[in-house]
Amino acid sequence: MASHIMLTSHNRGRSGRAPAVEWGATSARARGPLIASLGEPGLRNVIGTHAGAYSVYRALAVASGQLQRDHRPDLTDTAPAVAIGPHPQWSDPGAIVSLDPWGHRVAEEFAHLIAAGMDIRPTIAVTTAHINMPELQAAIAAGRLRADGTVLAANGDVRVTKAAIDPVWYLPGIAERFGIRETALRRALFEQTAGMFPELVTRPDLKVFLPPIGGMTLYFFGDVAKLGRPETKVACRVHDECNGSDVFGSDICTCRPYLAHGIEVCVEMAQQGGVGLVVYNRKEGRALGEVTKFLVYNARKRQRGGDRAETYFERTECVAGVQDMRFQQLMPDVFHWLGIRRIDRWASMSNMKHGALAAAGIEVVERVAIPDALIPPDARVEMDAKVAAGYFSVEAPPAEAELALAKGRGLHE
Numbered sequence: 001m002a003s004h005i006m007l008t009s010h011n012r013g014r015s016g017r018a019p020a021v022e023w024g025a026t027s028a029r030a031r032g033p034l035i036a037s038l039g040e041p042g043l044r045n046v047i048g049t050h051a052g053a054y055s056v057y058r059a060l061a062v063a064s065g066q067l068q069r070d071h072r073p074d075l076t077d078t079a080p081a082v083a084i085g086p087h088p089q090w091s092d093p094g095a096i097v098s099l100d101p102w103g104h105r106v107a108e109e110f111a112h113l114i115a116a117g118m119d120i121r122p123t124i125a126v127t128t129a130h131i132n133m134p135e136l137q138a139a140i141a142a143g144r145l146r147a148d149g150t151v152l153a154a155n156g157d158v159r160v161t162k163a164a165i166d167p168v169w170y171l172p173g174i175a176e177r178f179g180i181r182e183t184a185l186r187r188a189l190f191e192q193t194a195g196m197f198p199e200l201v202t203r204p205d206l207k208v209f210l211p212p213i214g215g216m217t218l219y220f221f222g223d224v225a226k227l228g229r230p231e232t233k234v235a236c237r238v239h240d241e242c243n244g245s246d247v248f249g250s251d252i253c254t255c256r257p258y259l260a261h262g263i264e265v266c267v268e269m270a271q272q273g274g275v276g277l278v279v280y281n282r283k284e285g286r287a288l289g290e291v292t293k294f295l296v297y298n299a300r301k302r303q304r305g306g307d308r309a310e311t312y313f314e315r316t317e318c319v320a321g322v323q324d325m326r327f328q329q330l331m332p333d334v335f336h337w338l339g340i341r342r343i344d345r346w347a348s349m350s351n352m353k354h355g356a357l358a359a360a361g362i363e364v365v366e367r368v369a370i371p372d373a374l375i376p377p378d379a380r381v382e383m384d385a386k387v388a389a390g391y392f393s394v395e396a397p398p399a400e401a402e403l404a405l406a407k408g409r410g411l412h413e
């Protein structure tokens with residue numbers, strides 16, 4: 001351990017050594033490396049540290065003597081499995097404000113600086129995989145999907161490329177996206193994390209923040225190299241994490257059915273020569289967290305009159321104070337990163353996600369609703385409430401009397 005605790009809250013005149021950051025510059029070198037290294041405080045040019053919330057586990061590993069505090073990753077052979085970009089949107093400082101467009105290429109772009117001893121780390125990694133879900137096998141059996149041996153194998157295996165993205169926030173751009181002052185944003189971030197990052201309020205010269213939150217995972221179907229070309233047709237599902245349904249098959253909501261349906265639409269598009277994309281955001285329970293979510297489930301099922309659509313959003317607001325904290329304003333960034341200007345098939349019913357794409361200048365050609373047969377019975381409450389609130393549907397919104405009917409199971413059923 002070092003003998004002194006190094007405070008990061010003031011720069012002590014060392015900022016001249018830290019590389020400048022010019023967000024939205026036309027090349028990685030012109031933009032400059034983002035340095036979140038803890039070992040060399042004088043070189044740091046961002047607020048926060050790598051790996052989001054996992055930095056706390058890193059602290060435990062260091063505190064318990066299992067990890068050297070100055071360990072540096074060996075990036076040999078870790079380069080992206082396929083190339084992504086650069087795309088013209090990367091040099092528009094307002095287009096991408098919540099991730100580092102060069103984040104997967106730092107080992108290559110800044111090889112000279114890393115060789116010279118700077119601790120510069122990727123915030124994006126790109127690899128390949130095979131995935132398989134029972135729903136895909138069912139889609140083959142039902143004749144909706146056919147195996148082609150390339151995208152989709154007869155046993156249901158799907159070949160994908162996948163990318164993991166840690167959030168990187170350019171604070172002036174985030175503030176602009178929300179229509180608030182940067183100082184107000186910084187103060188709220190400082191106060192709501194109980195003062196976790198003092199530089200938010202003491203170092204206005206540092207404009208980039210690595211927030212301790214979950215990031216996103218992208219699953220690509222088809223040839224990623226085709227993205228960014230105007231002729232490439234794209235199918236997409238933007239999915240916000242729901243552990244209960246996505247992983248465990250809980251039937252109170254439509255999350256996993258929607259995810260599986262989205263993947264089906266993506267596989268189809270890849271088989272037709274286009275590219276399918278699933279964006280999986282770590283925003284559990286509308287970014288309210290799973291504890292809040294389970295409290296809301298109890299409140300919904302225990303309320304007088306039972307679990308019904310007319311009080312669906314109200315019950316969430318009683319517990320959380322808001323209905324939703326996912327903030328779709330930042331969601332379109334990933335499409336700018338991939339050079340996507342048009343989505344031909346959009347597997348989502350969310351009016352908020354659709355509106356965010358429109359505001360970002362990304363055209364949606366066709367909105368694909370989930371087939372009714374894929375909605376579990378206990379999830380009718382959620383579906384009715386969402387359609388009544390303006391979510392996209394091919395059917396007319398349910399009438400008031402319909403919304404007042406208890407459709408969800410009781411707490412102990």
Ligand SMILES: [Zn+2]
Pocket residue numbers: 242245246253254255256
């Ligand atoms: Zn869900």
